[in-house]
Amino acid sequence: MEPLNNKQLTTPKLFMIAGLLLLAVGLLFGFTGALQYLVPGFLKQYLSFEKIRPLHVSSIVFWIIFGTIGAVLTYLSQHSGRKIYSPLLTKIQLIIFILSIIVIFISYCVGIFGGREYWEFHPLLALPIAAGWVLFLINFIKSVGSFKKQPVYVWMWLTGIVFFLFTFLESYLWIFPYFRNNVVNDMTVQWKSYGSMVGSWNMLIYGSSIFLMEKISGNKPFSYSVIAFALYFTGLFNLMFNWGHHIYTLPTYNFIQYISYVVSMTELFIFGRIILQWKSSVSIARKHFHHTAYRFLIAADVWIFLTLLLAIAMSVPAINVYTHGTHITVAHTMGATIGINSFLLLAFAFDILHDTCLPFTLYKKWFNRGYWITNLSLFIFWISLIGAGILKAKWQMSAAKIPFSTMMLQLRPFFIVFFISGTVMMAGFILILYPLLKNQFICYLKNILKKRKIKEQHVSGIFAMD
Numbered sequence: 001m002e003p004l005n006n007k008q009l010t011t012p013k014l015f016m017i018a019g020l021l022l023l024a025v026g027l028l029f030g031f032t033g034a035l036q037y038l039v040p041g042f043l044k045q046y047l048s049f050e051k052i053r054p055l056h057v058s059s060i061v062f063w064i065i066f067g068t069i070g071a072v073l074t075y076l077s078q079h080s081g082r083k084i085y086s087p088l089l090t091k092i093q094l095i096i097f098i099l100s101i102i103v104i105f106i107s108y109c110v111g112i113f114g115g116r117e118y119w120e121f122h123p124l125l126a127l128p129i130a131a132g133w134v135l136f137l138i139n140f141i142k143s144v145g146s147f148k149k150q151p152v153y154v155w156m157w158l159t160g161i162v163f164f165l166f167t168f169l170e171s172y173l174w175i176f177p178y179f180r181n182n183v184v185n186d187m188t189v190q191w192k193s194y195g196s197m198v199g200s201w202n203m204l205i206y207g208s209s210i211f212l213m214e215k216i217s218g219n220k221p222f223s224y225s226v227i228a229f230a231l232y233f234t235g236l237f238n239l240m241f242n243w244g245h246h247i248y249t250l251p252t253y254n255f256i257q258y259i260s261y262v263v264s265m266t267e268l269f270i271f272g273r274i275i276l277q278w279k280s281s282v283s284i285a286r287k288h289f290h291h292t293a294y295r296f297l298i299a300a301d302v303w304i305f306l307t308l309l310l311a312i313a314m315s316v317p318a319i320n321v322y323t324h325g326t327h328i329t330v331a332h333t334m335g336a337t338i339g340i341n342s343f344l345l346l347a348f349a350f351d352i353l354h355d356t357c358l359p360f361t362l363y364k365k366w367f368n369r370g371y372w373i374t375n376l377s378l379f380i381f382w383i384s385l386i387g388a389g390i391l392k393a394k395w396q397m398s399a400a401k402i403p404f405s406t407m408m409l410q411l412r413p414f415f416i417v418f419f420i421s422g423t424v425m426m427a428g429f430i431l432i433l434y435p436l437l438k439n440q441f442i443c444y445l446k447n448i449l450k451k452r453k454i455k456e457q458h459v460s461g462i463f464a465m466d
């Protein structure tokens with residue numbers, strides 16, 4: 001047996017571990033939700049779909065937030081070679097977030113909502129989250145010190161942290177009657193804020209990916225290059241203005257829709273670059289494929305390609321009219337949050353946690369199986385949602401008044417494939433998560449026992465001297 005690594009479990013690492021636990025819980029809620037698609041009314045008395053959906057979505061959103069904070073704080077101190085400005089602020093932030101999530105979950109279970117889609121908890125609970133985020137911002141700025149000659153990822157982290165706070169607050173403007181009383185304005189602000197919020201956490205995650213890629217390849221110049229900053233500004237431009245496709249169906253000003261359509265198409269620049277780089281990335285992938293973190297980067301690359309393909313199609317107004325409110329939107333959100341966000345975060349988790357405990361080589365078989373199972377089943381899962389979405393879109397636009405229940409019966413084969421592939425995907429994720437979490441807990445317990453033993457030996461030594 002290889003010796004225990006004595007590296008401390010720092011607070012940023014605890015953020016990552018808490019995030020992994022939230023992912024595991026979120027998978028269970030997702031599985032229950034998919035079962036409720038097939039067996040309507042399943043668990044209705046205790047945990048109906050109206051409760052399961054927010055429980056699933058909130059666990060997943062907080063997995064992304066926790067994992068991202070853990071990655072940014074760890075990589076920032078690795079980049080600067082210094083400790084984070086205030087470990088105490090990080091600890092306070094972690095405690096605030098964990099307590100808020102516990103209260104949010106309890107409130108869902110007892111049926112207290114009051115929020116909006118994706119943030120369905122009571123708006124009062126947004127206050128501690130915003131406060132915790134402000135601590136993160138202060139800690140980040142103080143830890144960076146000077147912004148002169150910083151690589152692109154430091155700018156991406158700063159942009160992501162500032163814009164997340166801005167869009168999070170913006171998504172609560174509906175609590176003021178001025179915004180709430182006009183439906184079109186209300187929906188416009190709501191969907192604008194959600195679109196930009198996802199862009200903000202993507203900035204944080206993509207910034208961390210650039211850091212990790214450079215760390216693995218040992219090649220620094222990219223993050224200072226003109227192309228890196230050009231891609232950063234394209235991302236920033238999209239974060240600010242491409243949300244328009246969320247509101248194509250609202251009767252708002254046409255110029256907003258035209259601008260956002262043109263902006264969405266600038267993403268083709270990023271898309272084109274992915275294709276161009278593909279050939280070289282294949283040979284690099286072969287070189288590093290043994291590296292677990294790198295494997296997740298490659299998987300995310302494929303999912304960026306697929307998601308962007310779907311997103312660009314959905315940004316075409318004539319197609320958007322059909323896809324709006326169907327499972328194609330769910331395919332887009334889930335494809336992005338699983339295939340891109342979760343895979344990238346898992347890459348960071350492997351990189352960050354590999355030196356805390358026993359080496360991961362012991363679990364290589366688990367990871368290999370989990371990796372392939374998750375990727376293949378995700379593809380089937382995604383296709384089944386798109387298939388269900390196409391049928392629903394046809395039903396929505398059909399002149400013949402086919403009843404909702406008949407349409408739902410037609411979707412059943414897709415829901416069966418969705419459920420089976422979702423269950424297999426969950427099993428794949430468990431194969432990846434179980435050793436990752438077990439390793440941390442075993443080491444944590446062993447370290448406590450080791451410390452206790454040393455203390456006992458010390459005390460018995462004192463008694464022996466007496």
Ligand code: HEM
Pocket residue numbers: 023026027030031032033034037053056057060329330333334337338342419421422423425426
């Ligand atoms: C890393 C894993 C996962 C992530 C990141 C994730 C993410 C999401 C997100 C963001 C949504 C909201 C979609 C929207 O409203 O547009 C969602 C909904 C949902 N997810 Fe997942 N999910 C994951 C795993 C699963 C699994 C394994 C299952 C099933 C076995 C599942 C079943 C569902 C269901 C049933 C919904 C509700 C869809 C609806 O409202 O009609 N999820 N998920």
